[in-house]
Amino acid sequence: MAVAVYAPASIGNLGVGFDILGAALKPIDGSLLGDVVEVDDSASGEFELTASGRFSHKLPDDPKQNILFDCYLGVKKHLAELGIQVGPVRMHLHKNLPIGSGLGSSASSIVAAVAALNQFFGSPLNDDQQLRLMGELEGQISGSIHYDNVAPCFVGGIQLMTEQDDLLCSTLPSPESWYWCSAYPGITVSTAQARAILPEHYSKADIINHGRLLANFVHALYAGNDKLAASVMIDVIAEPYRKVLLPGFEAAREELLKLGAYAVGISGSGPTLFAVCDDLNVAKQCDAYLAKHYLQNDEGFSHVCRIDEQGVANVALVELN
Ligand SMILES: Nc1ncnc2c1ncn2[C@@H]1O[C@H](COP(=O)(O)OP(=O)(O)OP(=O)(O)O)[C@@H](O)[C@H]1O
Numbered sequence: 576m577a578v579a580v581y582a583p584a585s586i587g588n589l590g591v592g593f594d595i596l597g598a599a600l601k602p603i604d605g606s607l608l609g610d611v612v613e614v615d616d617s618a619s620g621e622f623e624l625t626a627s628g629r630f631s632h633k634l635p636d637d638p639k640q641n642i643l644f645d646c647y648l649g650v651k652k653h654l655a656e657l658g659i660q661v662g663p664v665r666m667h668l669h670k671n672l673p674i675g676s677g678l679g680s681s682a683s684s685i686v687a688a689v690a691a692l693n694q695f696f697g698s699p700l701n702d703d704q705q706l707r708l709m710g711e712l713e714g715q716i717s718g719s720i721h722y723d724n725v726a727p728c729f730v731g732g733i734q735l736m737t738e739q740d741d742l743l744c745s746t747l748p749s750p751e752s753w754y755w756c757s758a759y760p761g762i763t764v765s766t767a768q769a770r771a772i773l774p775e776h777y778s779k780a781d782i783i784n785h786g787r788l789l790a791n792f793v794h795a796l797y798a799g800n801d802k803l804a805a806s807v808m809i810d811v812i813a814e815p816y817r818k819v820l821l822p823g824f825e826a827a828r829e830e831l832l833k834l835g836a837y838a839v840g841i842s843g844s845g846p847t848l849f850a851v852c853d854d855l856n857v858a859k860q861c862d863a864y865l866a867k868h869y870l871q872n873d874e875g876f877s878h879v880c881r882i883d884e885q886g887v888a889n890v891a892l893v894e895l896n
């Protein structure tokens with residue numbers, strides 16, 4: 576018995592919705608922009624973990640420091656509460672997303688691992704139980720629970736973190752004509768540190784502006800007014816304080832807007848930058864600009880993406896080799 580699950584990269588915040596908006600990404604060239612976790616029962620001990628993939632060399636050396644071990648413990652604990660005892664597992668992580676990138680790298684590992692383990696043990700946890708566990712695991716890494724990467728990564732689409740009554744998140748309409756350029760420059764920004772530099776308090780003007788922008792964004796998506804939606808993708812909460820962590824961000828934004836991008840922002844806690852375009856040619860020009868001017872080293876990459884409406888997905892093991 577073996578299971579392999581893919582979980583896509585995501586953009587946290589979407590500029591205008593700090594911690595409460597997120598979107599899953601799918602490159603238009605068909606490449607897998609997300610981690611894959613395999614689970615099988617060939618372990619000799621209780622838990623075995625191996626890793627491969629472009630960014631596996633950045634993972635902690637000790638498998639027990641890998642968030643996948645916490646995923647295993649978390650699923651095991653939940654199943655024990657349901658009276659289900661689990662046997663040993665071997666896990667393999669295809670680490671395709673760079674760590675500390677703003678692409679929801681830890682979220683991708685967590686979502687793929689929890690979903691794969693749950694399936695492997697016969698799917699006893701429902702989607703809500705899995706997502707709550709994913710949020711807790713993400714909170715262990717960044718210092719506070721936020722669902723804006725794990726939720727879109729798990730269920731796909733553009734997600735609003737409802738977090739009201741029993742509803743964790745709600746899917747917002749995705750503008751069909753939008754392309755999302757995503758460029759990772761190749762340097763690392765720790766989410767915990769990028770959260771620590773934010774102010775404890777905001778001015779009344781910032782709070783009012785934030786509410787106005789976010790409300791307009793949600794309204795515009797439902798009204799099908801894509802131009803309004805793009806025009807209010809302005810971040811008054813994090814970007815003013817975080818942009819110093821992203822070399823070349825301001826210059827890139829200026830050029831991308833000149834090329835015809837509708838909106839430019841920091842993806843999650845950065846350093847990945849995203850740009851929204853409603854025309855493929857413009858998106859390709861932005862992508863070429865970013866590949867040439869925003870990337871800082873050979874670890875960087877740039878993609879033109881659509882929204883991944885599916886989220887987590889099973890993959891055939893044969894596709895991975
Ligand atoms: N499977 C894993 N994937 C990613 N990070 C992991 C994993 N296992 C352990 N970690 C650790 O978790 C921390 C992740 O840091 P951080 O939250 O800054 O990155 P991230 O989740 O990749 O960020 P982002 O959401 O911006 O892509 C690092 O210290 C990393 O070593």
Ligand SMILES: N[C@@H](CCO)C(=O)O
Binds near residue numbers: 595678721766842845
């Ligand atoms: N909302 C989170 C996303 C982290 O990728 C933050 O901006 O800190």
